[in-house]
Amino acid sequence: MGLDYYLILGLTKSAIDADIKKAYRKLSLKYHPDKNQEIGAFAKFKQVAEAYDVLGDPKKKAVYDQFGEEGLKSGVPEGSGQTGAYTHGYAFHGDAHKVFKNFFGGDNPFNEFFDGVDGDLSMGFGGLLGRGNKKQDDSIERDLVLTLEEVFHGCTKKMKISRRVMNEDGHTSSERDKILTITVKKGWKEGTRITFPKEGDQGPNNIPANIVFIVRDKAHPRFKRDGNDLIFTAKVLLGKALTGCSVEIPTLDGRLLNIPINDIVSPGYQKIVPGEGMPISTEQNKKGNLIIRFEIEFPKQLTPEKKHLLKEALL
Known part of the structure; x- marks a missing residue:
């Protein structure tokens, strides 16, 4: 039997976006490993993250609502279905902390809020009530392997990256490709770093990471x-x-x-x-x-x- 993401978040299919966010906020704080050390809490924390990763994305939610977990993860026919093309199957990336960080704008909000009598969040952090400061994600480093000929003459390299970009609603995001252009100068030494500021994953309450390419020499025959x-x-x-x-x-x-x-x-x-x-x-x-x-x-x-x-x- 497939996962019931609505049940995991304590919701029904009639839930709207605000309900989904509220449920994730409450449950992710409840089961976060920095707060809850009980057996099974971390597994629940990951389940809640996966449920929000699906239901918090309109496209994934639409596929899940119509075809269930099997259709979401196996792929479903695109358009009319007559072309034979299928959507890409969904697979949760497994990083519950990343979902939490993107939602709250930080790794640990517990030092900036206190619980009310009923256990509901009373003081906000980051994206909750806008009281916390946004924190930039750590830089993402990638090797840029160049031949000696490319460094000798100089060249232009186009690097394709995939990143999450915020949708127009300001709350959800989707994965998109982008081409970054690097103008290699003659004589660049191995270890030269080329930085593209804030080209990492976007989130409602985080500053995207810088993407850094590091020059590496490719072995030469002579x-x-x-x-x-x-x-x-x-x-x-x-x-x-x-x-x-x-x-x-x-x-x-x-x-x-x-x-x-x-x-x-x-x-x-x-x-x-x-x-x-x-x-x-x-x-x-x-x-x-x-x-x-x-x-x-x-x-x-x-x-x-x-x-x-x-x-x-x-x-």
Whole structure:
């Protein structure tokens, strides 16, 4: 047998929006875990939150009133039903504290009200009588993964978010998608934070959270990034490491660098090429360095003749 959301809130189907809000307000305060530690109280607190999440939303309530819990959670035909399309099934997100916080505008209203003789709320908090201060939700952080090419050239990224937005009645909300546009500047370092103020879920008594995107470097097949510098590892044969060579490096902007190496490449040796690294975001037209590190490839075997020649040359 399905859940009877009206029964959970102690209401009948004739209840209006004000009745639903009043019932949720009373029962959520009664069963809130900060106030009620009895066995089963928290489960009741979650049930009350789910009931309000459905009955407090006109669209969900309309589907529930017509098709019951099964129709609400399984989806029902859209429009005339001839197209074969179904609505998305409802699933409670399970966060009863989030429902409570959105309703009251804070996590714990108990320090700002007192109960009357009959246990009804006598002094308001937040959305009850407007006496409490609205509290902003914690920032929501998301990674913005960028390739080195995207950071090298700069680019525009469009990020899709889903959030709850207040309806015109000022009491209910619905989930909607929004596209946030990020203009990536040349040379942005990993860890750069881009903040979109108050783009989180809206509620009648809360300040929406800021959404913060944090730049993360995507692994690159040729380069590693170290601040403004690019690191390239070149593989060279032992003979060339001792006698000199040149290293070809395809750059991030499509050029091919040919870097002569005239020094002896010993362990730990590196070649620095100025101005061939990443753009410096704070200094226009300036770039970091390209650092070439070396991986020396030793021969797997030598003929007696080659060993003799090496001894004569090196010893």
